[in-house]
Amino acid sequence: MEEQEFLNFNLNFNLRDKKSSKPSLIYSVVSWKGRQYKISTGMKVHPDQWDKCKQICKIDSSLNMLSNKNNRIANNKIKETLLAFSELKYFLCQKENIKYEEFYSILKSFLNPNLKTKKVYKNMESATLTILRHIDKGSQSENSKKIYRGNINTFREFLKNSHIEDKWENITKETIEKYQKYCIDQHEIWTTTNNKIDFIKNILKDIDEIDKIWDYTKSRIDKVKRIPCKLSNKELHELQLALSENDIKTLYNIDNLSEEEIEIRDIFILQTLVGQRIGDMRKVCDGSIYINDNNSTITITQQKTHESATIPLFPLTKELLKKYKSGFKYIDTSLKKDQDKINTSIKNIAAQAGLTTLQTYIQQFGYNREEITKRMCDRIHTHTARHSFITIMCMFNVPKEDVIIATGHTDTKMIDKVYLHLKDEDKRKKVEKSFSNLNSHIFGGLENNNANEDNISVSNIKNKQSLNKDEIEEAKKVLTFLGADIYEYIELNDIDKLNRLLYGKYERKLLDLGVEFEAIKKIYNARNSTLKEKSEALRELINNLKNK
Structure with missing residues (x-):
């Protein structure tokens, strides 16, 4: 019996940069067979003058004459695009078996036939240099740009070592797959390799859509597959170390440290008490905080997400905040080099404190699972403090909804994972504590009876x-x-x-x-x-x- 077939095909309009203070390009975003294609309309609008629901530019008496004129021109172009889209729908209904590679050219010919063609390769600078220039023009923070540049420099080193010429014509699916294998051969953790490949794919797609210097669709880079995870949920959770309350006390009690080591130790302890990322620790101590009326909480705005976090003030937290009320002397927690110094030093301090128990866990390198054994101290880094805060709060039955207020998370997804993957001993204690009263x-x-639990006597x-x-x-x-x-x-x-x-x-x-x-x-x-x-x-x- 012949089956019915329908054309799953729609059009929306989006802005290139919704947060820009300058006029932003309006793109036609077409969804076809589970994929999205973007075609520039050639029109611009101020983001605050764009009506997302109605999908048109605002025309209003509150706007000046020039803005209304520009927005009217843009709206006329949007109407033309919608009419062309209807014609495209009719055209596609008359055709069969259109390939993905053909569709983009057809789409462009209907929605924006005057769109500039790609520049020729021979007149262009190297691919990686163009990408680096694109990164420099971005609106990201300088720290983010530094990480992005590092990723591109690694990709450039791969091209050089693999004797692949740094040209746009060579930036293909095959090249990116070779780069993926190159990263795996460096014995990289699977998530690191996936992040590198995802970054390359995203920034190349961005460049194709903005600068029109290379065809992302024809390169087939989106077909490069990510490395699948071969770890169980429990094994994934065990990759993150959480210190116990006794471990934190042991660290805080250690003597015979230099002034700089004491400061590093205190920063780490303070992190476990406030549950913030290392980059936000300077805010906690430099006066960028709001102290609430009853002096039991403080509120900061986080650097990475711009979310607010309301942090409980435990007695030791107050003591450390008082100690460092003028800021840190040796460490700037917002600098990458100082964050690296903390990660190195806290391992040594933890070793001196005796946190040297051997721990075994499973890690995935490329496609392979490997058993790793390390001392506890060698697994500690700045994010351990934040994860420890969350885990300890979970152990004390603090509601998840309250924990995310303190950590600045927007939902409980990450906290849910901590609850699900507590150690068996921690789960036992948590259940005993919750149900004991x-x-x-x-x-x-x-009661906690390690003997025959089936024979709990009234006398006991x-x-x-x-x-x-x-x-x-x-x-x-x-x-x-x-x-x-x-x-x-x-x-x-x-x-x-x-x-x-x-x-x-x-x-x-x-x-x-x-x-x-x-x-x-x-x-x-x-x-x-x-x-x-x-x-x-x-x-x-x-x-x-x-x-x-």
Whole structure:
């Protein structure tokens, strides 16, 4: 039976640069058989005078006479293009089996027959030099441009080593596939190679559409396939190291560092406390922040995404912000060379702190999976701090919607991955913590029992509850001594929540009395001391201050 066939074919108009402060080119964007083709109309409009919904330029009494005149001319061209598009539809309905390569020429002949033809290769400069000039004309940040130039210089080196002449006629699908293999042969991580190829494809497409110096469609570069991922979701997650709260404490407690190393260590610790990218850390300390009314959060605008992030101020965060209120002395976190210095130094500092446990994970190089074993310290870099912040917040059951407010993410997709791929031990602790305080005769009394979990006895539960009761009473007495409002804790029967409240009260009270955080930290980190002994030490510290 003969099947029906319909022409899936539509036209929209888009601006070349929607954010430009200058007039931007209007493009006809045609979708045909799952692909998009762009043809310049030759008309321009100020982005703020373009009506995206109506797909026309605005003509309004609020605009000056010249703008209305220019916009009227552009609208007439848009009407002509729409009429030509209708004729093109009729033409295509009369034809069969039109190839992709033919379609662009047909499209151009209908929508803009006067479009300038491509320049000849022999009169042009080298391909990579043209690309570099195009990058320089872009509106990206200087840091981004530096990365782009590095990618093109790597591509240029490949052309030279492969004895391929740096001409536009050689920029083809075959050349890009050879470049992909060249990157793989350098034992590159698969994502790095994919990013390089994607960048080359995108910038070449951009150049073709803007400068009309080379035919992207005929080059068939869009046919180059990405390297597929051969790692499981769990293996992908294990590529990112997240430090635990104890790991962070260990780093912060290390002594015998130079002044520069202390600053680098503190920057990293501060990163784990605020969850920001390294490039934004200078903003956190240079006065580019908004301190909210209750002094419990700060707000910054992130450099990369221009999103705002509202960051919680933990006691240690306040201490470090106070320490570096005049900015950093040795490190400029916005500079790539200083970011590299942090990455190198923090590995050495972590090694000195004893974070040297061997860790094994799977990495993909090109198409091959390889097992890698490294010391924990050798896996630490600046992004580890941001990932650690997110993971720890997840462990403490902070809602995902609140975490993204602090990190500046626009959705919870990345946070969802962290929740999904917590370590088995972390998942166990998280479940135990979440369900341990259920107020129910049947579902209450959950405890961590590493013995036979099928034989939880009533007597064990009672013993555990009795022990917790003593600790709870002790914690409440200390809170009373510290002058805490009774409504804050009178109904709390969770020792973990009481301890967090307790530590918060200690820190605020002692810091207000002028005690350095280092002195508080030594009491907190006394591993062989009980909570009662720590409480007594803190009481003694407060009494000594009162008697001075």
